[in-house]
Amino acid sequence: MTRRLLLFCVLLTAWGKNLSASTATAEKRLQVAIKNVLDIAQSAPSDSALAESIGPVLEKYLSFSAMTRRAVGPGWRQFSKGDQNEAIRLFTTLIIRTYSKKLTPGEYPVIKFKTATAPAPGRVDVPTTLLYRGSTYNVTYRMEQDEGWRVTDVVIEGVSLIANYRTQFDAQFKKGGAGAVISSLTQSVARPQ
């Protein structure tokens, strides 16, 4: 009995250590990602230059395939491989455009990192507070291990980016399956800014 208890304690400690190593690694990765993005925002001479140069950085630190899959939901299984690739491509374009519009060249938000948590193996939530243009926002970055730690969702003041798109994709999918989802994404991406 004592031996089992001891084994349990050892396993628990090892798991705890592993968990804290995961959260530390994920948080470090996020810090690097945010610094890279902010450096670009700081040095970009114009909005268009910012949008152009930020794309490759976001593709490095965000898992667009996981984001698209989750945003579509169970209907994803009914997408053909070609539809899946097209949906990922369009959603990536949309997210990069949305993200780059939120940054103003030359403006630096102040970000404070809070204690990260691991809700499940391979996943880490990193809560932060972001002070930008005089307002403070609670922003949580959801990260997963996908060729290294990558962001799979951003939750601002309780509003999840992916859950928000999920509501919209659901409606499109019910209307006309994968075709309707891709068509609405195409229209959204083509919309002039």
Add this chain to the structure above:
Amino acid sequence: MKLLSFLLIAATAVPLLTSCSSASRKAPDAPAAAVGGLSKDDGKTVQGREDDLDEYAAASVADPLEPLNRATFLLNEGLYTVLLRPISKVYKTVVPKPIREGAHNAFENIKFPIRLVNNTLQGNFQRAGQETGKFLVNTVVGVGGVMRPSEGIPALAGIPPADTDQTFAKWGIGHGAYLVLPVLGPSSLRGTVGLAGDYALNPVSWVSIYFGGYAWTLAIPSANSLRALPYQMDQYDAATGDALDRYLAARSAYIQYRHAVSLK
């Protein structure tokens, strides 16, 4: 002029992403599944790559009036584009940032009764006490709330505000039907009653209530609306920008936000 004042005053209450509070109980108005959480309704943990597709179930709220709501939403969008957004831009251009921030702080400070009463109704007496301390410090040291010295005092910093809709949520009352109110935007049956509660508790509205009939009484609520407008337009654009369906995006953002507020 009176119509413009009304629109401005009404815009103050745009509830899309305004006011919040705290406590850790689970609220009754939770979205269909925990957003981004790992637990599904059956309580099993989901770790598989494919099974986690169910994780972000769409935030649910009854929307029996969707056709009417969509029409009101379109009307509001037109109003924001034609009138409120240009006013917001002019205000940001004409009024220097320090004055805008000072006005914003002062009007937020004066909303103290909303936070005090709702924290008390939620049984959160510690937070009600903190709010009182914060109000006193900001009013006395911060020159009528124009500055926020309370942010430098750890015990008084970062207190989540409280509102009436949140109190209803904590009492176990559901959203009821989703509503898009003219000018005000996304709300619900519960949110609309909550809005009325907040209005009654806001000292800014007391001026119009007690001195109604005089044109000058519109000045204070109009100024309050004006200072809030840029923030509300920014929040609205953030929630609906690049959406496939702006109506659904705004509804989802509203429900998710109110859910998050009810958990604080």
